Amino acid sequence: MTKRNEDPREEARGHLEKFGSEILENIKNTDPPRVKVPSRSTSNIVYDEEERYYTLADKKSTRTAANMRQVKKFAQTLCAADFCKDLITSGKTATLREMYYTSEGWPTGGFSSQDRSDRIVEDIESAFGVKREDLGLLPEEDGASIFGELVVEESGMEVKATEAGRAGYTIPPTMGDVEFVACGAERVLAVETMGMYHRLVQEEAWDDYNALVVALKGQPARATRRFLKRANEELGLPIYLFTDGDPFGFHIAMVVISGSAKLAYINHELAIPDAQFVGVTASDIEDYELPTDKLRDSDIKRLKQLLEDPRYKDEFWQKEIKKMLSLEKKAEQQAFSKYGLEYVVEDYLPKKLDLK
Amino acid sequence: MTKRNEDPREEARGHLEKFGSEILENIKNTDPPRVKVPSRSTSNIVYDEEERYYTLADKKSTRTAANMRQVKKFAQTLCAADFCKDLITSGKTATLREMYYTSEGWPTGGFSSQDRSDRIVEDIESAFGVKREDLGLLPEEDGASIFGELVVEESGMEVKATEAGRAGYTIPPTMGDVEFVACGAERVLAVETMGMYHRLVQEEAWDDYNALVVALKGQPARATRRFLKRANEELGLPIYLFTDGDPFGFHIAMVVISGSAKLAYINHELAIPDAQFVGVTASDIEDYELPTDKLRDSDIKRLKQLLEDPRYKDEFWQKEIKKMLSLEKKAEQQAFSKYGLEYVVEDYLPKKLDLK
Known part of the structure; x- marks a missing residue:
């Protein structure tokens, strides 16, 4: 039996904290805060012949608070990351549905539909290569x-x-x-x-x-x-x-x-x-x-x-x-x-x- | 905590054996074998104000081996009852789907669709007031x-x-x-x-x-x-x-x-x-x-x-x-x-x- 190296939730918290620190650093340097998110569009999904599974290619897009069209989404991403950090710290979990409803109380206001809050979670997952489960977000379905x-x-x-x-x-x-x-x-x-x-x-x-x-x-x-x-x-x-x-x-x-x-x-x-x-x-x-x-x-x-x-x-x-x-x-x-x-x-x- | 009176599977076996004995008796007396099945059609389903749930009214139909149009179905009912008795005796269970496929090996031949074999099970359930689970038939779905x-x-x-x-x-x-x-x-x-x-x-x-x-x-x-x-x-x-x-x-x-x-x-x-x-x-x-x-x-x-x-x-x-x-x-x-x-x-x- 091979032991796992690290608690995956602690690893996820590390990513979120690093994300937060970088943004603080950006702000100190009067750089606009930003995050790079791999594209999940069909054109960026490739079948990796060596690994023998589907993976993302290299295309990334940058979300930045300096862009008026992106600033709300960027702020929501920060709120979601903060929500997840709290979940990990308190040892709790929440469903995607619960996060969607909780967002009604965020400074950014809520999402117009759950699709949108789900996509923010996918952004965080793919930006940092962590699973939503390790962020404290619980899939609704039963396991086997x-x-x-x-x-x-x-x-x-x-x-x-x-x-x-x-x-x-x-x-x-x-x-x-x-x-x-x-x-x-x-x-x-x-x-x-x-x-x-x-x-x-x-x-x-x-x-x-x-x-x-x-x-x-x-x-x-x-x-x-x-x-x-x-x-x-x-x-x-x-x-x-x-x-x-x-x-x-x-x-x-x-x-x-x-x-x-x-x-x-x-x-x-x-x-x-x-x-x-x-x-x-x-x-x-x-x-x-x-x-x-x-x-x-x-x-x-x-x-x-x-x-x-x-x-x-x-x-x-x-x-x-x-x-x-x-x-x-x-x-x-x-x-x-x-x-x-x-x-x-x-x-x-x-x-x-x-x-x- | 109230104990249950009897093992429900033993109770179900009792009903099946009684059904078999009656049919043997019929045959000995050269009476056509038959079984009475409560009608499950909409007109026989009533809301019982006293019990406060839906139940069946008194309409029953008789299935008999003496009717050429019913004889195959009657024989299939016997085979299904026999299949269930074997399940109870061996302490096993089977899904409705498995029974449907197993019926391909019955002397009567199989059913043209699973709907038909499911209906035979409902006949047996309602004729004897027993649940399919107690007959050894397993619903597919997970419980809570x-x-x-x-x-x-x-x-x-x-x-x-x-x-x-x-x-x-x-x-x-x-x-x-x-x-x-x-x-x-x-x-x-x-x-x-x-x-x-x-x-x-x-x-x-x-x-x-x-x-x-x-x-x-x-x-x-x-x-x-x-x-x-x-x-x-x-x-x-x-x-x-x-x-x-x-x-x-x-x-x-x-x-x-x-x-x-x-x-x-x-x-x-x-x-x-x-x-x-x-x-x-x-x-x-x-x-x-x-x-x-x-x-x-x-x-x-x-x-x-x-x-x-x-x-x-x-x-x-x-x-x-x-x-x-x-x-x-x-x-x-x-x-x-x-x-x-x-x-x-x-x-x-x-x-x-x-x-x-």
């Missing part, structure tokens, strides 16, 4: 459920992921506050649906496979992606992704692997290029004669887009996507229950995970 | 998160809801398997959003209010409603519901209180007529000068429907709905952060809960 031989510590509680109930240990939105204490598992098996999660817990697959079983619950929350990244880096566990055999399932897996374009500014903290897809493929549909649904027009359109996407350019994906298009069929991960409830646990997954 | 002085037992694990992590103890879909071991709380405070849940946990409101804090996560899952019902009946705790001040928030609260029309056949296990709404009202919008959003056309339409709904016929609701229509505004539960993050915990809720 985990079952298996893992012990974590958070807020002074030690929690065993086999003793938090059958629904498992739930990853808190503030994954940065969680410390890994002990781990007896050798791999992580992350699955798309709660149905499959409960199947794996019930059949004790977490024990048989020596795995942490993680329920992604569809498109995974940021906290879940951060958990998987840290399990991969700090615990050294390989990550396996078991999703439905359809364009959405592929997308869920690929966002974990290579990050999304939208979060390009923070993918270095989230993307796991070595995570492995063990989801349902077009070949599985044929080999296992799975019950299927017909591809919809929107599925066909999406699959054709994936064929052109740099993240899907290797041979495996090209072959499977083309095969799915020719079959005109998709299949869900629960479709294996055609052969009995245990089949997916006893036959399909051990083969995919090279356990038999 | 709970934080507070509660100890439960499930699958031989004892779980303390203050020691399962900050995200709390998650109610499993099979709420029927959970036993209450100990409870130090005096009330349940159920809130609409995870954001408000984390605020209450962070400010230690669960301790100050002596409450179990429950995150409904929008429209609550069946397992959550069952938890609230059992906390009310078995633990004798009053239930308070804190939602947004908008038609959806009112609906979320009212479904907990009086049940939904759709689940009329099972509301006796879910509805909590004495649960109290402490959500944001139109009066609160005025009294607290809350940040608001303008009502949409769909909100206005919905509010007008609620005025005619028997569940909202008392003076409080009529007054608040009319006032909201005249203000043309709605407000979220997080809007109190206008006065600081702690305000909702230190001022608003203690007043609503009569704690100060």
